[in-house]
Amino acid sequence: MANQRDFSDSIKLEVIKNNLKKNSGSICCEICGNRLNSIEECHFDHIYPYAKGGKSTLDNCQILCEECNLRKNDKVLQDFMLEEKAKQFLSGVVFTDEKQIEEDPVVDAAVEASVSKHSKTTRMTKEHFDEIVKDFIDKNGDIHTIDFARAYNNLPSVHYVKEYYGNLNNLKKKFNIADISFNWNRETIKQALEAFVAVHGDISEKDFKKKNGLPSVPCIMNYYPEYTSVREIKKGILGLSSVHTKWTKEECIEAGHKFVERNGKITEKDCTSKNGLPNMASIYRHFGTISAYQLAINAPVSKANEYITKEMIEEAVIDFYGDRDRVIASRSSFFGSFKYTLDLITKKYTSFDVFCEEMGITVLKVKKPYYSKKEVDDAIHNWIFSGKNIPKSKELTSLGLPSSSSIMKFYQTWREPFVLYKKIYDEANRNK
Numbered sequence: 225m226a227n228q229r230d231f232s233d234s235i236k237l238e239v240i241k242n243n244l245k246k247n248s249g250s251i252c253c254e255i256c257g258n259r260l261n262s263i264e265e266c267h268f269d270h271i272y273p274y275a276k277g278g279k280s281t282l283d284n285c286q287i288l289c290e291e292c293n294l295r296k297n298d299k300v301l302q303d304f305m306l307e308e309k310a311k312q313f314l315s316g317v318v319f320t321d322e323k324q325i326e327e328d329p330v331v332d333a334a335v336e337a338s339v340s341k342h343s344k345t346t347r348m349t350k351e352h353f354d355e356i357v358k359d360f361i362d363k364n365g366d367i368h369t370i371d372f373a374r375a376y377n378n379l380p381s382v383h384y385v386k387e388y389y390g391n392l393n394n395l396k397k398k399f400n401i402a403d404i405s406f407n408w409n410r411e412t413i414k415q416a417l418e419a420f421v422a423v424h425g426d427i428s429e430k431d432f433k434k435k436n437g438l439p440s441v442p443c444i445m446n447y448y449p450e451y452t453s454v455r456e457i458k459k460g461i462l463g464l465s466s467v468h469t470k471w472t473k474e475e476c477i478e479a480g481h482k483f484v485e486r487n488g489k490i491t492e493k494d495c496t497s498k499n500g501l502p503n504m505a506s507i508y509r510h511f512g513t514i515s516a517y518q519l520a521i522n523a524p525v526s527k528a529n530e531y532i533t534k535e536m537i538e539e540a541v542i543d544f545y546g547d548r549d550r551v552i553a554s555r556s557s558f559f560g561s562f563k564y565t566l567d568l569i570t571k572k573y574t575s576f577d578v579f580c581e582e583m584g585i586t587v588l589k590v591k592k593p594y595y596s597k598k599e600v601d602d603a604i605h606n607w608i609f610s611g612k613n614i615p616k617s618k619e620l621t622s623l624g625l626p627s628s629s630s631i632m633k634f635y636q637t638w639r640e641p642f643v644l645y646k647k648i649y650d651e652a653n654r655n656k
Contacts, residue, residue, distance in 0.1 A: 254292075267289065270284055272284055410448065413443075413461075421462055425498040427458065427462070476506060481522075495507060599626070604625070604645055614643070
């Protein structure tokens, strides 16, 4: 699997094209403006650091020269040091003047000026709003709704878009940004919805996406203001009058009878609107389980897991182990041969761990499925600050540390956070 931190070649190509367009045919560093003459001189940088949750997406990528990229890396280290100081202070450590960490003077001047300029105004005027948005568009070439939610863009609240322009499309027209979306109107919207339903049989709220060749729900309501919900859109434009937003128990039973007459049985997978059936949420609300619903409509009952008791599961465990020690290599190996499924176990015991505890089962191989960035940082911080050296990659999991792949979800290499915390640790020891 490719490193999730790396930008794809297609993203790099778009960033290069945008940079060329903005700089009249030259490639220039986004911070200092110096010209870059070859790809070897270009550093594709996360505008909002990857280590802080920034994504490897087109709108978070910029081209920097080596010097500016190194300056940003120095600032990331400083952020780590300040975070460590904050943790110490929270734990009750009293700082003296000698222990205090001075702030690194390396700060992106453009960002600092932007923050200062934007924070002085408590009430955003339209002129001030336009000025900020224009600066952003001049730098990035476009603007999206999500950009207003990203703190590192230093944009005003998105509610000013509606207040001053009504919607984002009107704002884009003001700043001469071409609309690259579909040319929607009442007729093209109707044609697109009908074409989708002809292929898929039905349409749900999650289907209204550009990748499906469909307009968004707000877009439809803009051209069809007489409709205020997905149900009304489906009924008014497509004539899908059988759409149910809330099934009654009687309607569920009637629809189930008709389906079983045609198909002989009914399962959870069948319970969708395209089959003229209530969804599972409606079935759970009225009947509790799929089996109870099947009984209510005289259909063959699926494996009735709800009738299996904990006593029956305990008997299965006794049969499974006999006189052997209750030890399993891993969860997956256990359910490869055990009588009941993981889904049933979690329904009866709330979790597999609770099941193992009650049944006295020991799992030899326990792998944490996911580490958050905080968990990765805490584990590495505790390891380094206990005075231990940086381990080898193959030793990580056996030492109780996150795997290299887990670390590299947040860092360019698995060693990077170890090196950063080692620098902090060495700096702390020098100041003692």
